[in-house]
Amino acid sequence: MSRRTEQIGGTRQRIVDAAVALHGSVGPARTTIAGIAGKAGVTRLTVYRHFADDEALFSACSAHWLSQQRPPVPAEWSRENDPLERLRVGLSDLYRFYRDGEAMLTRIYADLAELPEAHRKVLASRNDHFRNVLLEPFPEAATNNRLRATVSHGVSFWTWRSLCHDNGLSNDDAVDIMSTLIAAAAGTHPSIAP
Amino acid sequence: MSRRTEQIGGTRQRIVDAAVALHGSVGPARTTIAGIAGKAGVTRLTVYRHFADDEALFSACSAHWLSQQRPPVPAEWSRENDPLERLRVGLSDLYRFYRDGEAMLTRIYADLAELPEAHRKVLASRNDHFRNVLLEPFPEAATNNRLRATVSHGVSFWTWRSLCHDNGLSNDDAVDIMSTLIAAAAGTHPSIAP
DNA sequence: ACTTGAGTGAACAGCAGGGTTCATCCAAAA
DNA sequence: TTTTGGATGAACCCTGCTGTTCACTCAAGT
Numbered sequence: 344m345s346r347r348t349e350q351i352g353g354t355r356q357r358i359v360d361a362a363v364a365l366h367g368s369v370g371p372a373r374t375t376i377a378g379i380a381g382k383a384g385v386t387r388l389t390v391y392r393h394f395a396d397d398e399a400l401f402s403a404c405s406a407h408w409l410s411q412q413r414p415p416v417p418a419e420w421s422r423e424n425d426p427l428e429r430l431r432v433g434l435s436d437l438y439r440f441y442r443d444g445e446a447m448l449t450r451i452y453a454d455l456a457e458l459p460e461a462h463r464k465v466l467a468s469r470n471d472h473f474r475n476v477l478l479e480p481f482p483e484a485a486t487n488n489r490l491r492a493t494v495s496h497g498v499s500f501w502t503w504r505s506l507c508h509d510n511g512l513s514n515d516d517a518v519d520i521m522s523t524l525i526a527a528a529a530g531t532h533p534s535i536a537p
Numbered sequence: 538m539s540r541r542t543e544q545i546g547g548t549r550q551r552i553v554d555a556a557v558a559l560h561g562s563v564g565p566a567r568t569t570i571a572g573i574a575g576k577a578g579v580t581r582l583t584v585y586r587h588f589a590d591d592e593a594l595f596s597a598c599s600a601h602w603l604s605q606q607r608p609p610v611p612a613e614w615s616r617e618n619d620p621l622e623r624l625r626v627g628l629s630d631l632y633r634f635y636r637d638g639e640a641m642l643t644r645i646y647a648d649l650a651e652l653p654e655a656h657r658k659v660l661a662s663r664n665d666h667f668r669n670v671l672l673e674p675f676p677e678a679a680t681n682n683r684l685r686a687t688v689s690h691g692v693s694f695w696t697w698r699s700l701c702h703d704n705g706l707s708n709d710d711a712v713d714i715m716s717t718l719i720a721a722a723a724g725t726h727p728s729i730a731p
Numbered sequence: 732a733c734t735t736g737a738g739t740g741a742a743c744a745g746c747a748g749g750g751t752t753c754a755t756c757c758a759a760a761a
Numbered sequence: 762t763t764t765t766g767g768a769t770g771a772a773c774c775c776t777g778c779t780g781t782t783c784a785c786t787c788a789a790g791t
Contacts, residue, residue, distance in 0.1 A: 733791080734789105734790085740785085743780105744779105748776085749776080749777105751772105751775105752773075753772085754772105757766105757768090759764105760766105761763080761765090
């Protein structure tokens, strides 16, 4: 029963790999069952048998892709209690993840509206969580709207993409810039880091 | 010959109105000929007769929509020679335009990849121009990569949307924040405005 | 009164994609 | 050796959109 299930798993894996590749190149919205089947070297029918609906397939893709990434770990950011230092640590971790996964993340966020409801919520609440962790050590976190908005902005994938992909900045530069911006929004005015 | 052409123009206008409405609600990518015809109260064939191809229709929509907007006027920004003051004037003008046209601009920029090549270029070069005008009075404009990147970022529609739409800031707050950010990137450190 | 042409309705062919059924093959497991 | 079930190929039906043709109506312009 081992070699048998191994083959089955192999087919399934080839389907997931093909789907991940398409999600990262043409984007989820333009990824079709026929396309996945073709790339995986199986028939559409085989795809249908392995995955009952789009949501199941997308979940499998998401899990598999994440398993070969190094996701940001906000829990580690919390070890730093200085607001600006936590900001630096957190944004660095986040932007590293964004850069590594740029191709996939660009397509995912571009096609956000077409994604299964559940996954949209997960992505949104992830960003909320990142924001809250970065916001927490600021004394004025609860009262300063600008601060909240600015941290939200800094945590957004599109912000990273605009600064680093579109305008060629390094991650360090982007972290510096956004830290400075957030510090300003918080009411403090540190010098910009070298 | 006047009433005749008037009627023809009326039909054409109803088609353009319908197309603009759909571009601003479901977005250009999901706007179909059948949908436009239905909303305009004509048949698909009539749409085909008035507009030879998608590009012609899109151009007409773009022109008509713009004609009822108040676009930003970078030429007026140039009358201000102080870098930070020009920034304030320019971003205010731009963000006002963004807020007024939010619905349409959101769909347009979201579906950017599906748009006719020519229009993509126009939009991109518009943003480049805005950036260049804002950058011009800065002495370090040519040498400071961070400054260029930050101004590009500030001029982007998605930046406005993130700060104001997603996070509920006022335009004035967004202008303050981005001005502060850009000033920091330029190496100066003004106080944040009240 | 006659001509012109914008607009109509219906029908056609084509394409891409979704989703399903059925008989069949074939290799691993029993 | 027989059974099991993953995978296949081919055939369907359906939906939605594109683009085109033809005969026709009706009203404005002449």
